[in-house]
Amino acid sequence: MSQDDDVPHPSTSSEPLSRAIGERYLTYALSTIMHRALPDARDGLKPVHRRILFAMRELKLSPTGGFRKSAKISGDVMGNYHPHGDAAIYDAMARLAQDFAMRYPLVDGQGNYGNIDGDGPAASRYTEARLAHPSEALLDGLAENAVDFRPNYDGTLEEPVVLPAAFPNLLANGASGIAVGMATNIPPHNLDELVEGCLAMIKAPEIAEDALVDLIPGPDFPTGGVIVEPRESIRESYRTGRGAFRLRARWEREDLGRGNWQIVVTEIPYQVQKSKLIERLAELIQTKKVPALADVRDESADDVRIVLEPRARTIEPEMLMGMLFRNSDLEVRFSLNMNVLIDGKVPKVCSLKEVLRAFLDHRREVLCRRAGHRLEKIAHRLEVLGGYIIAYLNLDRVIEIIRTEDEPKPALMAENWAVVDGDRVFLNEVQAEAILNMRLRSLRRLEEMELRAERDGLLAERADLEGLLASEKAQWGRITTELKEIRKQFGKAAPGGARRTSFADAAEVEEVPIEAMIEREPITVILSKMGWIRAMKGHQALDAEVKFKDGDGPGFVLHAETIDRIVALASNGRAYTVLGANLPGGRGMGEPLRLMVDLPNEAEITHLMVPKAGEKFLVVSSDGDGFVVPAEELVAQTRAGKQVLNLREGARWQVCAPVAGDHVACVGENRKLLVFPLEELPEMARGKGVRLQKYKDGGLVDAITFRLAEGLSWKDPAGRTRSEADLSEWLAKRATAGRMAPRGFPRDNKFT
The missing domain is CATH 1.10.268.10 (Topoisomerase, domain 3)
Incomplete structure (x- = not known):
């Protein structure tokens, strides 16, 4: 090691790490914001798109000329102006040619440029391209010193800083991008309306935002659809530059005769991949999350045609579509964030008026x-x-x-x-x-x-x-003439220039109970000891012989209907709900209940029931804590179930008995019986409850409610009903120990 190794080299410098990292990250952030992610407010283009169009112009690929291979175009762009990956350049160029992504495509593509299903374009060696007519309007004037030029990345050529842009391309075609610490998302608009708005601003520079929104009522997506966002919300979004638009698919009811019908979706929301939408609709059918939907078919060719079949012809089409709007991408929220570069330098969230x-x-x-x-x-x-x-x-x-x-x-x-x-x-x-x-x-x-x-x-x-x-007045007069010429060329009178996205009020569909969409049939629900559940058609005898898997046996059996919600109460204090119509048929051995609900492996089912509206139940833990719960609170809405009874460690859900009387009788493992008034128990939706009976050892075995005037009844080992009319010996306050059960009380300490 030489003596000079410890001496700092003259070309090195020392600075704190935080400052060094901060300065470099700031440089990267500014580069991302200005040269990659945010569009310029003047021509609505990012550098890569601007360079693609300029390179195609240099190749003389006019809209009326011949096509060139996309590989040649992306190669020229990469070599001359944009030193990044050719795949990224080709992807950007392909998007400019997609009529389902761009309201006014800037590139005229020949070959496979992808589709609305989400399939990507073919490789660049297989496709060809040339400039589209709107691009000519963006580029017109480059040879007449209309804009500044700057050296390209290696200083051998020059490229335009911004395009002359004869129409407001930023709003016409929209833009999206994610920079460092900021993002942009601008929907496409109708060019005819944009020109109308520009003419109004030339005529009255101080025009109010609301008056401008009356001329430009909202986005116009290339895939059509229906905007159901309230007008005031749209005004606020354009006023602030931030907001969102609710966009729905366009659909119609198609009559099949004899009272039968189907729904046909002809336009889907912008940027929704049709293949994934079909998969989601099929998943809704499979999981029965929308029971009213029976089938979905994709009959699309060049146009979109998705056929939705209802489960029953009595269902209202609006109700079915309302459920699908809530559960699929047939309705989306398109976010608005008009974050753009002003003069190509300063990022700013602009209002509609500021952008124009x-x-x-x-x-x-x-x-x-x-x-x-x-x-x-x-x-x-x-x-x-x-x-x-x-x-x-x-x-x-x-x-x-x-x-x-x-x-x-x-x-x-x-x-x-x-x-x-x-x-x-x-x-x-x-x-x-x-x-x-x-x-x-x-x-x-x-x-x-x-x-x-x-x-x-x-x-x-x-x-x-x-x-x-x-004359400034003469200048605005000339610009007015040019804008009217653009409107004549690309406006609503031109092919494809008419508005595609319409507006409507979002009629909120009332929540229709699932039971109304299911055919009502009697079933017998069988749950085995090992947790396999099935539904036999009709009301079979509850003691009928049923086959089970080897090592399994009967657990619970009850009568119900297909429209009923079957509630399974577990030892962990949670209630799980399955719809009767969703239970597997009785021909096989059924399916594990754990596949239908998120029941933990350590928990077991303690009760199976069909709670009815208006009923109340006495729920008690093995520790002797409990309360009264309304039947509606036992029904869960998700697979995870609903926590009803909060348990101490080591305790389990012991009792769930219907409330029918004015007193409560409870018995513990010590065979001590206690009777107290029902009014001493609180009515709750969830909790631990209060102590029913006090124990030195063991816990609670059973509890019921009854009418004191009718006495307490139970079944003896021989199956005979016995009763005790005078209960004064066991009548006491809640949470006391109680006294030994009367002679003849069952050895298992259960009332039933």
Whole structure:
């Protein structure tokens, strides 16, 4: 190790890590925001899209010309302007050609460019492309100094900083992107309405936001659909630049005759992949989350046609679609976040008015720059025409000088030329050069009348342009004319220019109970000891012999109907619910209940029941804590079930008995019986409850409610009913120990 190893190198520097990382990450963030993710408010394009269109223009791929291989285009873009992956460039170009992604496609594609099902485009070597007509309007003026140019990444070429953009492409085609710490999401709009809004802003620059929204009522998606967002919400979204739009599929009821019908979806929401939508609808049928839907078919060809079959013809189509809107992507919320680059530098969340103002100011600058460029061309041409007129009037002398002089240019410039009016003039260098560069064949067309007519026309055009540059009113008048021309070319009267997305009020469909959509039939529900459940058709005898798997046996059996909600109470204090119509048929051994609900492995079913509205139940844990719960609180809405009885560690759900009486009788493992008034128990939806009976050892075995006036009854081991009319010996306050059960009380300490 040399002595110089500890000495810092002259080219190195030291700084805190936090500052070094912060500065570098800020540089990266700014690069992402400005050069990748956010569009420019003036032309609505990100750098990659701008470079693609410019490179295609340089390749002379006009809308009326031939196609070129996409691989050639993406290669040129990558090599000349955009030094990133060719796959990313091709994906960006392919999106510009997709009529289901772009409201006004900027690229005319030939070949497989993907579809609404979500399939991607073919490889770039298989597809071809050229510019579309809207791109011409975006690029028009590039050769006339309309915008600034900057060196490309290696300094060998130049690229435009922004395109001239004859229409507000940012709103017409929308944009989306995620930068560092910010994002943008702008929906596409109808160009005819955008032009109308621009014309209104030119006429009244201080126009109110609400008046502007009346002209531009909302997005116009290429895939159509129906916007059901309230008008006030749309106004607020455009006013602030942030919000969302509820977008629904377009559907219609198709009559099949004899009272039968089906629903046909003809337009799906923007950016929803049709294949995934079909999968979701099929999943809803399989899981019976929307019981009213029986089948779904995709009959789409070039258009969208999704057929939805109802389970019963008595179902209302609006009710079925309302359920599908809530449970699938037939309805989506499209977020609005108009975060754009103002003047290509400053990211800002803009209102609708601010975005249109940025476009109009850009158009005015483009107009002035093009006019200035044209004035320079006119000045140069007038100068040349002056030389041509002199040459025409002195043609023989000009020819003589060219033939005799070794250096004709200085001689032409030194000659005093006489003109018709008697004035004497000299040729300048530009005029002399133009004369010398003329071809001989041009001499026959060198007529004074034509030259003077051209000169007069250019002088008139110059005066017009100078007047244009001197008058702001004239400039806005010219922009108005240009916008009307754009509207004529791409507006609602042009092919594909009519609005595709309509507006409607979101009629909220009332929640229809599932029972109303299911055919009512009697069933016998059987749950085995090992947790296998099934439903036999009809009300079978509860003691009928039923087959079970080896090692399994009967657990619970009850009568129900297909519309009933079957509630299974578990030892962990939770209630789980399954619909009778969803139970497997009785031909096999059924299915494990754990596949239908999220029942933990350590928990077991303690009760199986069909709670009816208005009923109440006494629920008690093995610790002797309990309360009264309404039947409605036992019904769970999710697979995870519903916690009803909160248990101490080691306790389990012991009793769930219907409330029918005014007193409670409970008995513990110690055979002590306690009777107390029912009113001493609280009515709750969930909790631990209160202590029913006090124990030194063991816990509660059983509890029931009964009418004190009728006495307490139970079944003896022989199956005979016995009763005790005088219960004064066991009647006491809740939470006391009680007294030994009467003679003849069952040895298992259960009332039934």
